Amino acid sequence: MKRNSFVAAVSVAVAATFSVGFVNITPKVIYGDDNRVDVYQVERADIRDVADSTVALIPTRSIVNSGNGLVKILSSQYGKEMNLCSDEPFFDQPTAANCSGSLVGDDLIATAGHCVSNADCSAYAFVFGFKMADAKTAPESLPASEVYNCKEIVAREYTSAQDYALVRLDRSVRGHRPLTLQRTPVQAGDGIYVVGHPSGLPTKFADGANVRSQQGAYFQANLDTYGGNSGSAVFNARTNEVVGILVRGASDFTYDRVRKCTMSNKCADGGCRGEDVTNISYIVDALKK
Incomplete structure (x- = not known):
């Protein structure tokens, strides 16, 4: 995407394809410049506030109670896990999430339909605060109060056109505000940005994108996203209102046969x-029912 001035520093790129227990997540890709940055790099307080309402969908088996009100997030090193080329951004960061989501009610999370299952909504925990504190401080441990479980799936569709879910958590969320839809x-042509967990990484923000076309059930855009971004909230760049849920896109990676490693797939901005x-x-309709 075309870069703009939302961030204080530049450092980004990566991706992956995941199998999320029930279905395969369709991969995403980088368009033009890679605009993704960690939340701590974002200068604008309103964007950081929006990012604070993002959740990582992490398998419950990867969350271990450490005592003293903390949980440990079991993760792997991103670069090694994906056999990335050594110059790929985020190489040393942890990867743990399979999907993303966002808070849209006191106890309600919006995500992609392919990220959750009506048969077993307990497979994933919904974790706030899975983000880098700075360039070297990864979210290895988090307060147990930031981890929520699924109580029920309020609404869900997963078809070739529609892919969304509304999940009710086991309790009301404290310390994070529901987003405006x-x-x-x-x-x-509308300007948009995305916040989520590309490749299961700590929260990333990517701006500078635009809507390419409106299809009715969904729209297409040149967002810098990858597997793990599925379920991410996409925002109106002018108002910070949620306009959609990221669900699928082009291939994440290409293989460098000379270096024998994987590198980010890149496309022209258009x-x-x-x-x-x-x-x-x-x-919006599901919240009315």
Whole structure:
């Protein structure tokens, strides 16, 4: 994507394809410049506030009670896990999440339909605060109060056109505010950004994107996203309102046969297929029921 001035520093890129227990997450890709940065690098307080309402969907088996009100997040080193080339950004960061989500009610999370299952909504914990504190401080431990479980799936669709879910947590969320949802559909050319967990990494923010086309059930955009971003909230860059849920896109990686390692797949800013984003209207309607 085209870079803009939302961030204080530049350092980003990565991705992965995950199998999320029930279905395969469709990968995503980088368009133009790679705009993804860690939350601590974001200068704007309103964007940091939005990011604070993001959750990582982490397998419950990867969360261990450490005592003293803390939990340990079991993770792997991203670069080694994915056989990345050594110059890939985020190489040393932990990867733990399979999907992303966002807080849209006191106890309600919006995510992608392919990220959760009606058969077993307890497979994943919904974790706030899985982010880098600075360039070297990874979220290895978190307060147990930041970890929530699924009580029920309020609404869910997973078809070729619609891919969304609304999940009720086991208790009301404290310390994070529900996001505001846009009531009108985005149009081609609208500026947007995304917050989530590409490749299961700590929270990343990526701006500078635009809507390519509005398809009714979903829209296409040139967002810098990857597997693990599925379920991420996509925002109106002007109002910070949620306009959609990231669900699928182009391939994450290419293989460097000379170096024998994996590197980020990149497309021209207006190239490749684009990323598909379910319109937030489905969540708006589900919240009314």
